[in-house]
């Protein structure tokens with residue numbers, strides 16, 4: 001299949017992208033890496049009349065250390081983020097997640113912001129953003145605002161981004177360097193979206209959990225923060241936590257989908273197993 | 289529907305043309321330029337048969353617009369060796385290891401392996417195998433390609 005005709009406009013900077021999108025109105029789409037939009041165009045599942053290409057907007061790419069964490073420009077290529085020394089040092093879990101995003105050939109063009117903006121419920125990067133408490137910087141001709149990732153995802157492919165807003169950057173807060181992190185996904189094939197995915201971060205001081213960030217992906221209409229489990233963990237002593245009960249608590253907040261690839265029962269069972277197993281490994285390290 | 293002038297370097301030669309905005313790089317190469325090395329398998333980013341190098345990076349040419357290649361350097365399987373009677377060292381390994389059957393997927397595999405082989409630091413066998421997940425071979429002849437990777441990485445096990 002071939003895409004339906006559209007007009008193509010180049011945005012040389014973030015501001016230009018914002019202006020062009022403001023003028024073009026609701027029929028326009030922003031083209032970043034194109035690793036999702038291009039297939040959708042080819043299959044005619046979407047047919048915008050205007051495409052605004054942000055690939056030339058170099059000011060939208062790059063990773064900076066802000067003091068409160070990392071700011072990742074929306075047009076930063078996934079391959080660049082994967083090999084970035086700041087990410088390796090401050091956000092190793094994002095690096096791990098990126099290794100599961102698509103393939104070597106799609107990460108060369110796919111962008112961090114593109115995948116954050118799309119809101120695919122089984123995607124890796126939105127789940128990491130939700131677990132870590134990141135926020136999304138949006139800009140329109142009306143101004144700039146930041147939306148917490150936990151409020152950004154509304155339904156599959158539906159986000160809090162208004163039609164005239166461009167995703168400019170993602171702000172990941174710093175977690176203590178010694179935080180323990182889990183990233184696990186179960187997928188049929190390498191590069192596929194997850195059937196079940198888990199992101200978990202624990203900031204443990206001595207044996208006490210200071211802070212927890214937990215998110216599921218592929219387990220509901222959006223990435224889901226397991227807030228009850230996070231609350232149960234905060235302030236608790238590792239030895240007092242029953243991993244099995246905690247897994248059930250974390251699962252109480254999701255309604256896993258039922259589809260061709262896996263039943264809801266399968267997803268729940270696998271999710272409980274990986275949660276329990278990974279939590280035990282994390283905390284064994286604490287005891288040792 | 290907008291029309292655009294594109295100009296880029298293809299396998300060392302300067303080429304140009306007018307394209308509709310919706311023309312993919314793959315279709316431009318195959319239908320307008322006559323460069324049919326990149327194959328159209330799925331045309332929506334799943335199979336990897338259309339893989340070419342843009343600025344030295346392996347990308348799916350069906351997921352890029354021709355107009356986005358403007359001013360860039362593009363390489364396809366046609367540009368790998370010195371001429372039609374010669375083989376690039378990786379093509380030679382494919383031949384020796386019987387790493388193709390019908391050959392439809394082969395240009396894609398080759399472009400990915402060439403990009404990896406040129407990259408610094410040079411990837412090890414595991415990293416190369418990982419990158420092959422982006423290619424489908426309908427003849428399922430993956431073992432031969434894995435032997436090519438073993439030979440390519442003999443020095444960095």
Ligand code: FES
Pocket residue numbers: 327328329330331332333334335336337338339348349350351
């Ligand atoms: S034709 Fe491009 S990935 Fe299949």
Ligand code: FES
Pocket residue numbers: 388389390391392393394424425426427428429
């Ligand atoms: S050799 Fe036939 S598709 Fe790969």
